[in-house]
Amino acid sequence: xxxxxxxxxxxxxxxxxxxxxxxxxxxxxxxxxxxxxxxxxxxxxxxxxxxxxxxxxxxxxxxxxxxxxxxxxxxxxxxxxxxxxxxxxxxxxxxxxxxxxxxxxxxxxxxxxxxxx
Numbered sequence: 326x327x328x329x330x331x332x333x334x335x336x337x338x339x340x341x342x343x344x345x346x347x348x349x350x351x352x353x354x355x356x357x358x359x360x361x362x363x364x365x366x367x368x369x370x371x372x373x374x375x376x377x378x379x380x381x382x383x384x385x386x387x388x389x390x391x392x393x394x395x396x397x398x399x400x401x402x403x404x405x406x407x408x409x410x411x412x413x414x415x416x417x418x419x420x421x422x423x424x425x426x427x428x429x430x431x432x433x434x435x436x437x438x439x440x441x442x
Contacts, residue, residue, distance in 0.1 A: 340438065360404045376403040378412030405434040 361381070370382035373394045381403055388396060406412065418426060 337392050357401060357404050361392055361400065364404075364407065369404075374399050374403050376412065378407050378410075401438055402431075402434050405437060406430060409434065 335430065364376065364381045366380060367380050367382045369384045370384045371386075372382075373384050373387050375382040381400075391399075407432075411434075413424055415430070421429070
């Protein structure tokens with residue numbers, strides 16, 4: 326196998342990896358998109374964003390001051406709360422105060438988002 330054939334083989338493998346990576350990314354986006362579309366959007370929330378698992382509360386004054394990247398991260402953050410069942414846990418787990426359990430859940434969610442890349 327000459328150098329050109331080796332380079333072609335490496336490029337084919339790279340294309341395959343990119344194709345598979347793109348397919349996985351698309352799957353993730355579709356999953357999160359479906360989770361997002363299943364929630365009612367409630368504008369006018371006084372904070373940033375929040376969810377009860379059924380609704381996404383959006384801080385109408387906060388959003389325009391943010392970058393697209395920040396909004397994407399916070400949307401994904403709130404969707405992850407729904408995916409992980411955090412609203413139900415918040416309602417049923419009385420061992421901790423709501424503010425304590427929210428900190429624990431935010432830590433879990435943000436760590437997972439960072440790992441997702």
